[in-house]
Amino acid sequence: MRKVLKTIDQKEVLSYLQYQGDDVNIQKDIKEGIEAILQVATPRRVYKKYVLVNGQPQDCMFQLVGKDIQEVLVSSTHCILMAATLGNQVDVLLRKMQVKDMGKAFIYDACANAAIEQVMDDLQEEIAQKLKLENKFCGDRFSCGYGDLPIHLQGAFLKELNTQKQIGLSCNEASILLPNKSITALLGVSNQPQPALIKGCSACMLYAQCQRRKAGNPCVKE
């Protein structure tokens, strides 16, 4: 499980940094940050597939709330709950860097963000490959806190996947994931390819708070 994360895409790091310059010192720090994160990260993932009945996963200890998630799952027969973490040592490294050098800490933080996204992307790709064999398709990821899917479902979500025991991931009462560099998400599974969930900034539920859009570097070009 340890070697899940082989590399971190520098372009992704740059987009988290909202950085478009060509300062060689920044490039050097990014390279150093990528190496440091790869060295201490212990990426771990877990996922589980559920049958959907009336838009609700069966044999699952919580119900999906809100209309946005139902739109996401409208053509789905199943859904997948997934969670991944870079592990506690990444949090420790980031704490350490914030003491030593705030400039580098900011860059390391972006490297860690890119890394955990990478871990989730890879897991999603693996799942998609498996589904393909069954002639099934999965859509985009959707997480607690997106749209009207409440963030406070996080605790039940983690409990359902038994993440504390499986991958060392838990959350506090404010639904903050611990370790910090972790992601949980939900995927819809259907019998035909699904249209992209993110159709462009104007249709996106993260419109108001999206830092990438504000920086003029959106994740989907319209």
Place this chain on the structure above:
Amino acid sequence: MRNVKEERQGILVLKNNVIFLDGAMGTMLQQASLAPGEAPELYQMRHPEVIEAIQASYVAAGSEIIYTNTFGANAHKLKDSGYGVEQVIIQAVQIAKRAAQTKAKVALSIGPIGELLQPNGYLSFEEAYTIFSQQVCAGKKAGVDLVVFETMSDLLEVKAAVLAAQENCDLPIFVTMSFEADGRTFTGCSAQSFALVADALHVDALGINCSLGPKELYSVAETIRSFTNLPMIIKANAGLPDPQSGAYDVDEKTYAKQLMNYAQLGVCYVGGCCGTTPAYIKALKEVYPKEVQVFHQHIETHICSATKVLALKDVHVIGERINPTGNKQMKLALQHHNYHEILQIALAQEEAGASILDVNVGLPGIDEKTCMVQVIKELQSVVDIPLQIDSTDVHVIEAALRVYSGIPIVNSINAEQETMKKILPLIQKYGACVVALTMDERGILEDASERVAIGKHILEVAKTYGIRKERIFLDCLTLTVSAQQKGAMETLKALSMIRDELHVLSVLGVSNISFGLPNRIILNQNFLTMALQAGLNLPIINPNQEAMMNAVRSFRVLTCLDVDAQAYIEASVVSDSSSTLTSSIMDIKQAIVKGLKEESKALTIQLLKEKEPMRIVDEDLIPALDEVGNAYEAKKLYLPQLLNAASAAQMAFAQIRIHLQAKGEENISKGKILLATVKGDVHDIGKNIVKVVLENYGYQVFDLGKDVPIEKVVETAIKESIYLIGLSALMTTTLPAMEATIKALHDASHDCKVMVGGAVVSASYAQSIHADFYAKDAKQSADIAKKVLG
């Protein structure tokens, strides 16, 4: 002396030295009728008969110790269940006792609390201790035979658990942690550190449970065995689970066969974890030997943190800089609870090559105990290397020993009877190492052999407390040559006698040698080399003085401790590269704008020779920062560059501060600002960015950190007379805490302005919660500060 440990273990003496434990409870309950997500402890309240039947089937299969169904029966997990901790535990013990009859002993099972301890999470050590104590007391009342902490992941939580058990009952204590194949737990605790710390805390047996199968865990068990002679426990999973079905891939016969290897490690408590059933225990009982070897191997003296282990055998540097004596910067940091600065000093020492950090916070007018506990907690959140607790106050020492997750050194005791009587029991209880000064009621004796005799006496007294001499490091004391010139040679002589006659490790504060003389570093360096040659193992020095570290590195090369001079060469490469500056004609403004840290430092030192510090700040540093800030706003520079410039400016400010302190002048402060990430929120990178920028504009920042209780913000603001408060929050779930903090500030009638920021905060939200300002980024917070404080 009464041997409590033997009495405790007496409870467990059965026919053979191998004792069979039980297998999984959860797996069996799922096969019964446990609903997904339902807590086994709550299921038990409705179906006691199912639990009893499962446990009876383990007893029938040959389990000699069965675990109660109380893994998650703690105050945190049962909070909204409608059941009390004692109620659940007492029922569980009654059930287990019925199942065990006279054929098996009953162990109170206690799992992790389910909420991470600080610094990884929110729960304090003290809260964890209280939660575990409640469970232990309930188990004791219900009549369990022993206490088992299992599936642990955090070494500090293990420590809270073991202390709670020791201090609330006389029962045997078992501890098992869950390791990944890399030999670390999820929180990063190494198998080595676990073995050393559990052994030092005098548990009765220790080992591994859960996470992987017997095959994958064997190397972890081997590691644990090489660091302890204590009885060992194994409860592995039935191999690895299928991600979708959850079914395990090792059957009972294979499990038993794989587990047999553990007999050669002397593992004497054997059972199973997830996926195992009574059939596994039965199969195990058929093949596992009834007797295994009891280990008596020689184990070197180690100290450790949760993540790093240090074998003490040759020369290791103890960094001395966390000490306010004669250090104004450290005094101020402690008085203002500026832990960030202390952490910076700690990491600088670690980076320079210190193996251990001495921690002394003794300062008139501060509460040493509270301060020591806080500093230890902060240090172990970022520093890997082990710590040395430096205090003479027994209460301070004990408080620090409790909250430190590893095995520390205590600095120090001496041969005064009273001191030994008070402190040695603590050294024994917490399994620490200790520095012993070779002096007594008579003071420091002149003659080396007299000091060595005192050292010998200390070793003998310590032995009566059960402390082996390997855990005592003798300090034969450095006298100042300007006052007692002959003293130096006596100290060196004593060092050799400690090595050759007493065969224990020695420690010495080196720099006292040169007190009152010019060019102290020259004397210090040469005395250090002589002391090392005379046998000194643990010099206490300033590792950030290159001359001192060079002496240590050279010594290690010349005595073949540094094989092929590898460490020496590595250190030389680092110091060469850091001394090359890119341009010698660059001015300070350019250096800051370009974010060049070393250049900024060097140029400031240069500039201080010809210019008043305040003029440098106003004419060079602030304009440079403004230039960077404006370029950032105009999107010509990006945040990483802004931060690098800020870090470079910090180097310049640090030099100015050192210069002012040397002249006895006050620091530059344009006013005080309090910063805090609100209660419940741990994302503090944004707040830390703001802090760096504000400090660079000359403001004195009181950084209360993250997850800050509302009262603490109000209290500090009033106590320190701070009139600008900055609050940050990154989650929608923690915004209410921001609002409540502002309200509390207003309710306290503290006349202050509040600025807020963070990813989810907007200008309109700021207005709605009655904040005075919304700062969209760090630059804007500096603009607000200018407006409010000038």
